[in-house]
Amino acid sequence: MPLHPIRHIIESCDRAISAKDYDALMDHYAEDAALVIKPGMIATGKENIRNAFMAISDYxxxxxxxxxxxxxxxxxxxNALVIMETLLRFPDGQGGMAETTRRATYVFRQEHDNRWRCTVDNSYGTSLLDPESA
Structure with missing residues (x-):
């Protein structure tokens, strides 16, 4: 069975985030998309999402x-609901690298050009409901 096209899009987005290729990344987001930056903080619209990804990279x-x-x-x-594991590697602040896995949720919409674009990017998934994330 062939892989769903959204899987290829997410793989492309992951590569773009890691490479800091924000033009390629934004090509996969809808104009009216929303990104959960962290619990309680959401960026809406492609320009704000681009800026958020740049700030996250700097962080x-x-x-x-x-x-x-x-x-x-x-x-x-x-529409498509994506439920997945997101694996993150980042500096641990002590000269090493830390790893974490999140259970993310994403929503994609099939646009008029038949391309799937992300409308909701929530790498925190249902952990947004956890009391400690509030």
């Missing part, structure tokens, strides 16, 4: 590496 000294793990894609009504 991690340009060394953030993003990869995908297990992924489920559920399509309906021209």
């Amino acid at each position: 991690f000294q340009g060394q953030l590496v993003v990869e995908q793990g297990e992924m489920q894609i559920i399509e309906g009504g021209g």
Whole structure:
């Protein structure tokens, strides 16, 4: 069974984030998209999302590496819900690298040109409901 096209898009986005290629990254976002920067902080619109990714990269000294793990894609009504593992590697502040895995949720919409674009990017997934993330 061939891989869903959204899986290829997410792989491309992960490479673009790691390479700081924000033009390539923004090509996969809808104009009206939203990005959860951290619990309680959301960027909306492509320009604000681009700026958020640049600030995130600066925060991690340009060394953030993003990869995908297990992924489920559920399509309906021209939208797709993506539930997946997001693997992050970043400086630990003590000269080494830290790794963490999040269970992310994303929403993609199939646009009029038949391309899938991200409308909601939530790398925190349902952990936004945890009391400690508030």
